[in-house]
Amino acid sequence: MSRQRNYRKIIISRTDSIGDVVLTLPLAGLLKKYYPGTSIVFLGQSYTRAVVExxxxxxxxxxxxxxxxxxxxxxxxxxxxxxAGLILHVFPVKEIAHLAKRAGIPERMGSTGRLYHYTTCNRLVRLSRKNSPLHEAMLNIRLASGLLPASMIPTEDIPGLFGMSRIKSLPDSLERLIDLxxxxxxxHPKSKGSAREWGSPNFAKLSTILPVSDYKVFVTGTAAEGAMLKEEGFFEMAGEVTDITGKMSLDEMISFINTADGLIAASTGPLHLAAALGKVALGIYPPIRPMHPGRWAPLGKxxxxxxxxxxCSQCRKTGPCQCMLNISPMQVKQKLDSMVNP
Structure with a gap:
């Protein structure tokens, strides 16, 4: 680490999806730790505002x-x-890189993996995401090497860096659904196409083998995903579940996850939110790199x-992942039970 500078503001540019933004929060946590007087500004898409706030x-x-x-x-x-004294191009966007240079931001950090960073950034970091064995959260932190005392920290330290403590109150209509x-x-059966899925029949079967005396089961997703589940006959196949698809904003979803006890999903934003909030977060993954848990596992206590x-990479170019689909609902139940009662 070079001599520490004082920055009035640091911009973290991450204009992609919810899960990606969640896994960038530990970077913000480390920057706050070592630059406590610095304002951290997130440049992102509107649908991730609730996560950042x-x-x-x-x-x-x-x-x-x-x-x-x-x-x-x-x-x-x-x-x-x-x-701002510094911008970190965590998710590289050519237009933002050129804009930051034109705006005269003094320090502009980006990876060597984008040719346009050679003309738009003045601090380049040798970092390749494509073939890296590192977790996404660690890759984000590595991008800030030179700003932090160490660009590698133990993975078990990550859960303490999310800082998701500004949770809004859950509306009464949703809080009443929680069984104490x-x-x-x-x-959360669907993924909006961002991840390989375990399949709605598997989620439906899982809901039938979870003891009603022990579990109250909710089904979440967007309104469009709820419609897809209905078309697939999910609710006819499922056990006793409460359908709240399409009923919540992201703010409310975060609050609901925080009030609930656990969540099961593929590699989606809600899974990473649950992990960051310290809930039981069980992800179901394909073994295909770089979609595998080595890169995208939920990180939480x-x-x-x-x-x-x-x-395995046999299903790399097809939609469904057979290795994922072959994970049985009973395997998931047993894993869940071991996490609920360790």
Whole structure:
């Protein structure tokens, strides 16, 4: 680490999905730890605002869509007026890289994996995500090497760095659904196409073998995902479940996960939210690299995953992953039981 500088503001640019943003929060936590007087600004997409605003390490959220809709001179002026001393291009976007340079941000950090970073960044980090064995959260931290005393920390330290403590109150209509005498379990069967899925029949079967006396089961997802589940006959196959698909904003979803006890999903944003909130978070993964848990496992004090114990890429170019589909509902129940009662 070079001599520590004082930064008035550091911008973290991460304009992709919910899970990616969740796994960037530990980077914000470390920056706050070593630069306590610095404001951390997230540049992201509007649909991740609720995640960032729930994090105690983030001081400001900027909607990239709003900025990018301005005439270019106004974009430059807006970014310049933030008076940031540093921008971290965690999720590289060519337009943002050029904009940051034009706005005169003094230090601009990006990976060597993007050619345009050679002309737009003045601090380059040798980092390849494609073939790296590191977890996504660790890769995000590695990008800030040179800013932190160590660019590698133990994975078990990550759960303490999410900082998701600014959770809004759950609306009464949703809080009334929580059963204080049972384990409140969320099943999130769909992934909006962002991950390989375990399949709605498997989730439905799982719900039938969970003892009603021990578990209250909720099904979450967007309204469109709820419609897909109905088309697939999920609710006819399922046991006793409470359907709350399409009923919550992301703010409310975060609050609901925080109030519930656990969540089961593929590698999705809600899974990473549950892990970050310290809930039982059980992920079901394909063994295909780089989709495998080595890169995308939920990181939390009560997080775990199931994956076929083999190297496999047979389904890389197809939709469903047979190795995932072959994980039985009983295996998932047994893993869940071991996590609920360790």
């Amino acid at each position: 729930a994090c105690q390490h983030a001081d400001e959220f900027i909607d990239w869509k709003e900025v990018s809709s301005l005439p270019f001179p106004e974009q430059v002026k807006f970014l310049h007026n933030l008076q 005498n049972r384990f409140n379990l969320i099943l 009560r997080a775990g995953y199931l994956v076929a114990d083999k190297e």
